[in-house]
Amino acid sequence: MAFTTTPGADGDHITYCRVCEALCGMVATVADGKIVKVRPDRDNPHSRGHICVKGPALAEVTYDPDRVTTPLKRVGGPGEFEPVGWDEALNDIAARLSASIDRHGSQSFAMNTGNPPSMGWPSSMGNYLFSRAMDCTKLFTPSSEDITSVVLATELIFGTHGFVFPDLAQCDHLLIFGSNPLVSHGSLLIAPRFKEDLVEIAERGRVIVVDPRRSETARKFEHVSIIPAGDVWLLGAMVQTVLAEGLADMDFVERHCTGFAELKAAIDWITPELAAPRCGIDADEIRTLARDFVAAPRAAAMGRIGICRASYSTLTNYFLHLLNVLGGKFHKPGGVGWGHGGTATEAQSTGPGHARHKRHSSRVSGQASVWGTQSSLTFLEEMTTPGEGQIRTLLTVGANPVLSMPGGPRLPEGFALLDMMVSVDLYMTETSRHAHYILPATTALEREDINQFFMNHMVRPFAQYVPAVVPPTGQARGEYEILRDLAARMGRDGAFGNMTPFEMADGALQAGIEGQDGLSLAKLKANPHGVMIERGRWAFDFEKRIGHPDGKIHLWDDIAGDEVARLRAEPDPDPNMLRLINLRKLRSINSWMHNVDKLVRSDSPALLINPVDAAARGIDDGMAVKISTQWGTIEVVAEVTDEVRQGCVAYPHGWGHRGGWQGANAQPGRNLNEITPSTPDQAEQVSGMSWLEGFPVEICAA
Template sequence: MADSSGIARIPGEDGDHVTYCRICEALCGMVATVKDGRITKIRPDRDNPHSRGHICVKGPALADLAYDEDRVLHPLKRVGGPGEFEPVGWDEALDDIAKRLAASVERHGAFSFAVNSGNPPSMGWPSSLASVLFQQAMGGSRTYTPASEDISTPVLATELMFGTHAFVFPDLATCEHLLIFGSNPLVSHGSLMIAPRFKEDLDEIAKRGRVIVVDPRRTETARKFEHVSILPEGDVWLLGAMLQVILSEDLQQRQFIEQHCAGLEGLVAATSWITPMLAEPRCGIDAETIQQLARDFASAPRAAAMGRIGICRGGFSTLTNFFLHALNVIGGKFHTPGGVGWGHGGSATDEQFAGIFPGARHGAIPSRVSKLPSVWGTQPSTTFLEEMITPGEGQIKSLLVVGANPVMSMPGGPALVEGFAELDLMVALDLYMTETSRHAHYLLPVTTALEREDMNQFFLNHMVRPFAQYVPAVIKPVGETRGEYEILRDLAVRMGRGESFGNMTPFEMADASLQKGIEGQKGLSLAKLKEHPHGIMIESGRWAFDFKKRLGHEDGTIHLWCEEMQAEVERLRAKPARKPDVLQLINLRKLRSINSWMHNVEALVRTDAPKLLIHPTDAAARGLNDEDEAKLSTQWGSLDVVVSLTDDIRPGCVAYPHGWGNHGGWKRANAKGGGNLNAIVPQGPQSAEQLSGMSYLEGFEVEVSAA
């Protein structure tokens, strides 16, 4: 029944249901109108104090996702080759999975079981817990996520400098000078930070001072503010040179460094040779501009430097992110209004992470064959195939895939089918029969975000302005779909391994965490959130905690240098000069896409298509005109692409989005064409950054020729 405000509370009840989007990290508030048990409209929630009436085009598409004719609505059992399924009952499916999985693990050991989880379930609280708790129930530790295509290097850089995995991000609310490296927040809406009205925040910062975007492409964000064009993979040289300027000109904040930091001498020695003149040809920015960027940043009282995926996936990405942290710290921009720091969140999130991600420390779970290190408890994607096909103790023989599509999303993804064929059992939990899940022995259908209750517990510590919200499900599950938590808890119980899920529901766990945290002592609880359906701003603000309590190093300081970074600097010093005539590829984020899993929504893909962005000079040298068909090639393969000429892209650089080239059980997605970029990116463990295991997906060499 509806509450006193007229808001519907029962799933499927006619009327307006308050909810929020779980496609990306912005978590924008929405209102879904339901009639006769179906969603008829989704609009922005203008009473949500966090997003304040903002949503992008993808939010309303969640209704189309729920009612997609290609969506899997019943459990499926494979009866022939890949993609050949027939319906099966839930009890029959789970009983058989439990039996076969138990037999495989008994035969090959707990280490032979692996989990691959993806982005869609990670955006919900119960769903994000499900695969982690099931892995614990199995006694295993082989987990693959998008981390090594996304966040491994900033996570590792943060661990090495601060001794913790909590993300550092800028105080957009009061910043006056913002440097953005490799991020396009007007399209991505922010990542590793939550600020649903990012555009307005940037506009306000520009009014107060400056927004400077460093990128090889004049992105949507760069067009609106100041753009500094840089060569792909040049950020490590730019940041190193900026540090050299600040340290050599004595512009650092000595008092903060002396009080809270260790290793300054190592940082000074490691960057002293990276002068602006040396960096100029390596980053494509003249020395005078580098000097001015450094001096302006150091002198701005409320300044912050942020980076994202564009600086996370190159050949020196951990060092780049470490330099970025160092720039903020020595410049006096850490844990201060207008600068960078951790989120407040008002919960016991740090303690949650310690329990949810065992083995989170760098290298705690190295890969079996190549010995690449784990980061945040996850394995590098480039090791996935060899771990399935290399015989021996610990060979992956059973696999659970939860909302992931590694055939489309991992480097060399199409080759993974060779490994799938070696498995005793592969089980996929998904919305669709994807390029990956078509190879599973069982495909179990899951609910969409609008068919489940949820809260933003997992993201509380990532918020520029702390905010908490709980929402009930908008509609009842469509067909026979179930939530990931429900499915995997049931499976664990059938195997006699249900202890890891405990006696508390995910929301009881979240409530206990809320009440234990800073804001819980002031009355924040799940019950209070249920009384405020549009959510509650946490008024204590961003800096209402002692940052020293979050430093994880034994000496209680920020480490400005370490042995791992010294080795990376020596490797950087030995790097050969860039070839002048080579093309380098960078990735491209598109507003209507989210990796590979929303391409079947007609409202999103109707006017969208993947194209290779290339500068007119580079196109002319290759005999290409706008809209021509071309071949994009690397040593690992080639794709047929359509080129789009633009001077927004720097000469010597091309850009193409990943996640296209679908060929699963979704008709619209298949019809959109394009190519699977991950089929031709650098592949295999040797191609990854060896320190972090991060895939090499930005700045690698390509060739473009007429088709």
């Protein structure tokens, strides 16, 4: 079949989805200059014809009548805008940003970045280079609702931030904690056909899903039901079992690790008997899970967002790493390790004292920063607290913190104090309606791209370049172009250099371990469906990726020690307490695709509650109920189901729209962040991670 590479030309265009990390291959058909159909690319060697319902919906986002396609200037209160030309907008923004920074200092500027631009290479590079151009130290991202705790745990143990993930292709025994890959398609590991991988692992051995909810993945495989936020106790007891029963791979430990004796002494009290009532799993079953894991020759333990956002999320991920390392599963076929993709594999050492940790902590509460980003729970205090470094100017790029951040509904209090707020976005969202300017960005189908940003955590390394399918709608521009132009008008474009994002990507490809075999941008353009990287997953020396100055994996760390001491002082759980967890559905992705009717028409959010808990509160299926915490109360609809265990309730995030998108506004549901722990003292102090899984709630009939 012939394909065209000219944006907007009639015919079939090869592209790929940028809704989530799976990056599935797609073919978009254009007729009369408009996308009329999006289907899976069956010739893509990575996704092999797989896409989910969200990929084709990108075409509907592209042509959404509610989409912002011309620069808008606010002329009244929030949501009151009128069109303006690009030059007028950028000149005024540049002048007002510069004037405010001159008055209040470089620390008064902040950025908040999010989806969807984070899934694109030039967009991500634009955010990064603009933050450098502005000397921005107040960077807010979804990290503290997503990955901060696993990033910190990885830094403490390995001295680097490269993500560790399982070798699904060769694994025979997979433990899954707090992840639902049949819906998420994976995160921090890329495997478009995740379901097939899991089925094949189960046929060879076992797939065990540890979750408070009988999720879509748990239903398909072995389910171990756990008390919400009990994973820290389960994993701690599993590691203790490995140590107490002499099951650790001591040959690997002695050659590559330090801190074994300190670790063993520090956690000997976390016995399965102690952990059992705190995680809801029998002591014998805990020991069996640990023994079976170590005994399986090709085994891996993975976790994701469900264990990243509880009250001990860093320690939970720390224990998960230890289980893999001590169990002899690190950097081995079928086990876990880093990926190499097609780029260089040198360590990103943080040096002595974990230099990245707390580098830009809050000037107000002192809440920790990780990976250069501040905790979301410090956003409001940084805007409203006077003094040197108070945020006075703000740029948001594809971010909607009013819906996506804990305490988000209160952020407009801070927005009202700003000298200048600019939003680069697809829509007038609950956040961007408060901006002084909204600058229209392109959708994924309106820009060229390369999957460079994600290559290092692919189960099967793969590279692809795609041109834009159609030109930008209206006056929309790519985030990279917008931010480079704005930086130039401020005299700050030196950080962008003289290379395009694709020249940068090409340099990285050719300098990487695949470059010697000819991997380059030119090769990708000559192979539009993408190129599998043939070198094996383990074809590099992992010791070169260790970032600690001594070149060792650190099994013990003082920060981990403080967290273990905090865990030891934790009071016994209240058996009558209801704890809330988040859930995700296939048709939803955070908050930014709820204006697509095909996705939301059958995706009404509801509170899942166990029949026993419902009966005790006089709640029937379909009844309106109130969810209350010390931070607020929302009214939602209940769904009585044994899908969640007793003591657990579940509700999705990203709903409760009040922006400039009429379809989304008409949907039911409430903003979960109206009731989540929302002040800095409620975050995990060591990492700044938001507490979004397993926090206590009260439920009653409305």
